[in-house]
Amino acid sequence: MLSRLRKYGSWFLAFFFALAAVLWIASGEFGGRNEPDARKEAAHLAARQQIPQVRVRTQTVQQHTQTLVVQARTKAEKKVTVAAETTGRVVELLVDKGDTVEKGELLARIDAQDKPARLAEARARLDQRRIELEAARQLSEKGYRAQNQLAEARAYYEEAMAAVSKADIALADTKVRAPFAGQVGDRMVEVGDYLTGGAPILRLIDLDPIEVVADVSERDVGMLHIGDSATAELITGERIEGRISYIASEADEDTRTFGVEMTAPNPDRRARDGVTASLRVAVRQAPAHLLAPSILTLTDQGMVGVKYLDEEDRVRFQEVNILSDTREGVWVTGLPDEVTLITVGQNFVNVGQEVEPVEESDVVNSLEGTPLDLPQDAPGKPGPEARP
Incomplete structure (x- = not known):
C-alpha cells in the first residue's frame, strides 16, 4: 500500500492542482457577472471617443457680381507731334518739356522774313481792286461799260481778296500754337534751328x-x-473709374482679340500715358458662396470641391465651379443655398464618415479674453471675410 502511494503520489498531486485551477476560473466566470458589462461600457465609450471633431461654419448663398479682369495700359486721348507749317528759322520757344498749355497758346515763333510786307502789299492791291470794281459798276449802270468789263473787274477784286487771305495765313503760320490743351512732351528743336x-x-x-x-x-x-462702369488699377497705385467707350467690331487677325477702351476723367493728370494697368468690368450677377481657398479640396480624379456635413453629421463632397478669385476669397457655385462647410479638419476625414461638428463661433467665443484671442480682422479668425 505504501509503495503504491509513493508510486502514484505525484500524479494525485498534479491532479489536485489542476482541479483547483479549473474551479478558480469557473468561480470568476459565473460569480463576477457585472465585470463584462463594465468592459462593454468602456469599449463603447472608447468607440465614441474615436469620432473625430471638425470645425464647421453654416453659411447661405449671396449675390456675387462677376468681374472681368484683363491686362491693359493707359493711353492719352490725344497725342500729336506739332510741326512747322512754313519755312524759316526758329526765333523763339515759349514752352519747355512738362509745361501745361491751353488751346491756342503760343508755343514757338518762326522768322516771318518778308511775309508782313507781302501781306501789306496784298491788302493795298485789294483796296485798288475794290475801287476799280466800284467804278466799273457805276459806269455799267450808266451804260458806259460793258457787262464783260464789269465781270473782269469783279474777278480782279476776288483775286486780290484771295491773295490777302494767302498772305495772312503765311504770316500766321510763323506763330505755332497749341491745337488743344495738354502737356508738352519732347521738344525737338532749339532756337536758331532752320525748319x-x-x-x-x-x-x-x-x-x-x-x-x-x-x-x-x-x-x-x-x-x-x-457705357458699362469700369475701374482701372494702375501699377503705380492709382485707381481710376470710368465707362467703356469703345468696343472693336472686328478681331485682331493675329491674336483673335477685340480692342476695348475705357474713358475716365483725369483732371489732375496723375495718370500718365503708357502705364500698365488691370481693367475690371462688372459683367453679371450670380448666386454664389464666398469661401476661403484653404477649405477647397482636390480629389484624386482632379475635381475641386468642398467637404460639408449632411443632416446626420456625415461628411459629403461637392464639386464646385470657381467664378472668381478675389482678395476676400474665392466665389464658387454648385453648393446648396444653405450649407454647413467643414473649415478645419477636412483633410483628415473621409466621405461618409460620421464626425462631431464644432461651430467656428463657439471656438471664437471660447478664446475671448485669453492670450489666444485675436482681433476681429486678424488673419485666421473667422469673420465676414470667410477665413477659417
Whole structure:
C-alpha cells in the first residue's frame, strides 16, 4: 500500500492542482457577472471617443457680381507731334518739356522774313481792286461799260481778296500754337534751328480724359457693352473709374482679340500715358458662396470641391465651379443655398464618415479674453471675410 502511494503520489498531486485551477476560473466566470458589462461600457465609450471633431461654419448663398479682369495700359486721348507749317528759322520757344498749355497758346515763333510786307502789299492791291470794281459798276449802270468789263473787274477784286487771305495765313503760320490743351512732351528743336514745312517741333499730350485700352478675348467680349462702369488699377497705385467707350467690331487677325477702351476723367493728370494697368468690368450677377481657398479640396480624379456635413453629421463632397478669385476669397457655385462647410479638419476625414461638428463661433467665443484671442480682422479668425 505504501509503495503504491509513493508510486502514484505525484500524479494525485498534479491532479489536485489542476482541479483547483479549473474551479478558480469557473468561480470568476459565473460569480463576477457585472465585470463584462463594465468592459462593454468602456469599449463603447472608447468607440465614441474615436469620432473625430471638425470645425464647421453654416453659411447661405449671396449675390456675387462677376468681374472681368484683363491686362491693359493707359493711353492719352490725344497725342500729336506739332510741326512747322512754313519755312524759316526758329526765333523763339515759349514752352519747355512738362509745361501745361491751353488751346491756342503760343508755343514757338518762326522768322516771318518778308511775309508782313507781302501781306501789306496784298491788302493795298485789294483796296485798288475794290475801287476799280466800284467804278466799273457805276459806269455799267450808266451804260458806259460793258457787262464783260464789269465781270473782269469783279474777278480782279476776288483775286486780290484771295491773295490777302494767302498772305495772312503765311504770316500766321510763323506763330505755332497749341491745337488743344495738354502737356508738352519732347521738344525737338532749339532756337536758331532752320525748319522746313512739316518739320517736327514738339510733342503735345492731352491726359484729361485718360483712356485705358485692353485686348479682350472673343469668349469674353460679348459680356461688355458701351457705357458699362469700369475701374482701372494702375501699377503705380492709382485707381481710376470710368465707362467703356469703345468696343472693336472686328478681331485682331493675329491674336483673335477685340480692342476695348475705357474713358475716365483725369483732371489732375496723375495718370500718365503708357502705364500698365488691370481693367475690371462688372459683367453679371450670380448666386454664389464666398469661401476661403484653404477649405477647397482636390480629389484624386482632379475635381475641386468642398467637404460639408449632411443632416446626420456625415461628411459629403461637392464639386464646385470657381467664378472668381478675389482678395476676400474665392466665389464658387454648385453648393446648396444653405450649407454647413467643414473649415478645419477636412483633410483628415473621409466621405461618409460620421464626425462631431464644432461651430467656428463657439471656438471664437471660447478664446475671448485669453492670450489666444485675436482681433476681429486678424488673419485666421473667422469673420465676414470667410477665413477659417
